[in-house]
Amino acid sequence: MFPERFSNLPAYAFPRLRSLLDSHEPGGDVVHMTIGEPKHTFPDWVSQIIADNVAGFNRYPPNDGTPELQQAIADWVKRRFDVALDPATQVMALNGTREGLYNAAMALCPETKNGEPPLILLPNPFYQVYMVASISVGAEPYFCAATAETGFLPDYASLPEEVLKRVAIAYICSPSNPQGAVANKAYLTKLIALAEQYDFKIFADECYSEIYRGSAPDGTLAVATEMGADPERVLIFHSLSKRSNLPGLRSGFVAGGPECLKRIKQLRAYAGAPLPLPLQRAAEKVWADEAHVKENRRLYAEKFEIADKIFADIPGYTSPVAGFFLWLPVDDGETAALKLWKETGVRVLPGAYLSKDSNGDNPGKAYIRVALVAPKNNVEAALKTIRACLYE
Structure with missing residues (x-):
């Protein structure tokens, strides 16, 4: 059955x-x-790094990412968003962002919220994994239209209070797929304040953040840090797939509060699929290069x-x-x-x-x-x- x-x-x-x-x-x-x-x-030197480290396929890779990869990711977050992260406790390498966007819900969604079944907010249109993650953890996916009238971003703040009291997690995709809209600082500030008020977590899918026209998009974690929000309030998800034209490398990461990362890492130890070591070595260098x-x-x-x-x-x-x-x-x-x-x-x-x-x-x-x-x-x-x- x-x-x-x-x-x-x-x-x-x-x-x-x-x-x-x-x-x-x-x-x-x-x-x-x-x-x-x-x-x-993609950068032509990636192939050589993998070749130089091919013996690593003979070893089980570290679940959370090599210390060098975690450091490279933390360094990139600092350069890009001016947010300082402890690479050992606030960063985990992912086998692509889809894994993280799913497993973060598995690790962090409570069984109830204020005595009722939890809701998980999704933009509509949406990346399919958001919905399946919600259903998998026994939460109710709550779809919020992201249309031209709302700037192609979900207006979570307009939801009724009885809905917001049940929210455990809100997914936000910025830049958005499929519309290409960007959540600016004012939007993110309002969303984070809402999450603080109603005590839910924000899962910020930012995997398109490096493909933009004009100014670089604001980062959700950066805005939350500037606001002094709860350090466990926001998780960000990024990958090399779009940024570096390496969808097959399957190198992504999740970053956020140490308690959230501890729980996600615990789940990864049982059910995760870490990135093979030669690919982690390549990712270390790719995150460090901006040219x-x-x-x-x-x-x-x-x-x-x-x-x-x-x-x-x-x-x-x-x-x-x-x-x-x-x-x-x-x-x-x-x-x-x-x-x-x-x-x-x-x-x-x-x-x-x-x-x-x-x-x-x-x-x-x-x-x-x-x-x-x-x-x-x-x-x-x-x-x-x-x-x-x-x-x-």
């Missing part, structure tokens, strides 16, 4: 997309713009400028501030994705597949998500194809 709480999970986005499209022939050469898998070049990150940002900025020229006059088009997706308005995302596929071969993701029906509405239904991960010339040609097919 399977647990009843998992019986009504919606299909994951990409199997659902295959069901929509794959019984139809593409209308041209296939162009994949669905998955946020970076295609820019390749600046070049990565430049390449994405060029593609966003192209997107702005192509879609600027489309009603409802919002130029993303960060990340590497377009969140394009359409009449219906599934209809648009199927039309694109059948007529052009361009493959995009319906926005409803990243969202949850709530109160009779799905905030992603009238959008498609388009990943700008391919080389500039390929992206430009594909965006022109999308424009011609869906908007002209």
